[in-house]
Amino acid sequence: MSGTSPSDPAPASGPPTEGGVAAGDGPRSRFPLDTVYQAARMYYLEDATQNEIAARLGVSRPTVSRLVSEARRAGLVRIEVVDPFQDETAVLAERLRVVLGLQAVYLAAVTHTATLGVDLAEPVAAAVEAMHLAPGDAVLVSSGSTVHAIAHGVVPPMPGVQLVPTVGGQADPNQWFQTNEITRAAAERSGAIPTFLFAQALPSEALRASLDEDPAFQHVVGLWERATGAILGIGAPVATRDAMARGLPVDHAVFERATGDVCLNFTGPDGEAIEFPGSERMVRTSREVLAAVPHAVGVAVGAVKVPSIISAVRGRLVNELVTDAATARALLDALA
Template structure:
């Protein structure tokens, strides 16, 4: 007679597992009735039912009643923004980005099918910083590279090399570093174009298979922004956000400002050419940034929550 289980006490006949499960789950007999019919003890019936679930004779599905509406909302936002996919976390996750978006980040990174030697870019910013401190999937041998040069602000989310190192450490990847300022002097910028280490990072940008990038809110509304960004300049007053320090307006057009031609960052054209660029943003202040960033083609996939997704769809309807 066929049996299952890898412990002596668990080697029950498959026929017994099936019979007990059928009477309990299909015929709705109680355990005492099953024991009487099968001529076994009631505790033994309980063990049969537990073993039936363990080995797959019984499969129990727990359905989240909100999942269907979440899937519909994700599909509606995907179509409205012209994206390949939207990963939605339930509710409002703006106060718990680290844990609240972790499942969606894991799903997005899994969809990239990254292998050793592949390149994943990570941007600076508070959102990516929070994610870098949480649980990440294993990415052994994947090269993790920053998308922008260094910034002088003390907050950890401005430290692009440290963010790349943190993501690599938590995922098992290999960090690559960019040893220059995000906005160098004209002399330093000219020197960088001949620097082998900078050229290597540029090649990593161009070869990247994926990118995980935060979507910045309008510059004038931020409490923390790099001091070299002239937020009072007339050009930036019309900016609704940035991705990797590429600022853009409501129509998704790039916003230039004094010094932006020397910015050390992953360019708009490179971002558009990466196969799996995933934008991450939650919160009401990110709504116009998400809508315009998607219009500009800065990302093809989006991680957000249902509260933000609803607000973006309302914004688009208006």
Template sequence: MAQRHKPHARHVPTERQPTRFSPSQLYEAARLYWNEDATQAEIAEALGTSRPTVSRLLAEAREAGIVHIEIRKPSATGLSALARELTRCLGIRSVRITPPGKGLPAGRVLAGAVGEALRDAGLGRGDALLVSSGSTVHGVSQEALPNLPGVLVAPTVGGQNEIDSSYQTNEITRRVAVKIGGTPVLLHAPALPGPELREWLIKDPQVRQVLRLWKTAKCALLGVGAPPLTRTSLPSVLPTDPVTLRNAVGDICVRPYDSQGTPIPFPGSDRLIAMDLAALTKIQHTIAIAIGENKITSIRAAARAGYFNTLVTDVDTANALLGSCPEPD
């Protein structure tokens, strides 16, 4: 039987159909979306229409030439110069800056630069990489990271009882280990056990293995928390009363600190199964990852105290940090 062939589709030029939206409608939708940062749902409510209609309005605004979108490759030279200035301002070893990622999760924005910082740390088989908790570290753990086979990955703090995935440190540790091809060393302990449980836990062989890695680790990946009293999400072990944390500008490894980087004790903090902030200053490579102007004070205080020596952030946060630097004498 002769094989039948489908006829090739022939392109027939057609005239563009006239838009069913007025220029004023297209302009208003575009103005609200790109100039006012309104969501499509908010625009739909403002214009008395539906979200699908808003989507069509925005598409036609681009087609009609009302909106011009230009994508520019970021200037590596400009970012490098900003990084050098900020490195001097913070008094740390290095800064890596990414372009802004409007609408993207912080972990996705920073993951590439975090990978570069991890490669620079020169981690080899048998070296230990510590990871803290927090939404940014959790986000980075879900993105592509460099292959570092044989590296041991351990948490800096307990957290097996946390409900919020951003503070489930074993899960974050496991994700990072999978991404880099390393070996997870998990910490089966809550961050704040009772006195008797703590005494039992620190004698457990698996817990003791993690505690040893805290002393010998070559690198740590650290989330920097905004002032605790301004946040909607906190590790369950941190107090929420305004008196205890009124001077706290941030936290690392669920240990809050003030504007000078001095640790702030709270009820039960002596029982924490978490790295001491002073111990971070003895690690060769400490990589802080943070985005947001609400973290300017917390980043500066942690840098001043020496809790990290490398910062990974985006260009907007970097500019805000640089703007907060004191004028040179």
């Protein structure tokens, strides 16, 4: 039977008052606030049964269930789902930071290719927060599939910050290497201001010479040199890749030794620079500039990236790292 039993609180009439659950502009409730609070306190803090609460409050057992539900709806009860791997992840991050000699390591517990941008959102947000950015600061953004996923996923707020592409790739057929589009997407989601780089990754000699005289290009170079932070994809060993930036001589024998790259700065196992004919014309943030960025955050996930991460750290191309727990364990095993 529906309705209110004689022992139940009478339904509230008129506008809620300060004694009701929803005083002011909040949602209305048929129960007084003090009754809802007492029921929630006994249920969650005293572990009292619903029968015990009903007897103590003088209401029916079904009303106790409604009171507890009302407490949650009104915000009197906050339920937290605790990640059981959180402590383990924090310890793992610190171990990896020490072993690699980095400023910081930020880990996601688990990642999946289909949800990579969302999975890495929390550690990327933590890395950005540690940059202590202010409007007008510059943050560099590289190309690559991981940074592309981040830019089109959940990007932390960066209002007034200038996002700057680190490499050319204006008309690259692969979306992972379209640096202007990656920068635009990240700026749109973060409230940052995008800066664009209208150049190919490997221009001709004549085009490169004209770029060096172009004021817009020089503006971008100036932002590279004063950047506060950077979000940098760490590329996999060249031999394992399905695609490379347009114009690179991928068949050149030198790429067989390339364990990876950061902003098209290719490295060998010990972080040494790997150059090739035409590499002096590359439109890329140089190794020297990357080494001077206060928060150069490398992002990479997967066992295939382990040698790439190690070489990027040894080459001083990154000084912080965002990855997941599985990759962190693989790194520690490789370095052991």
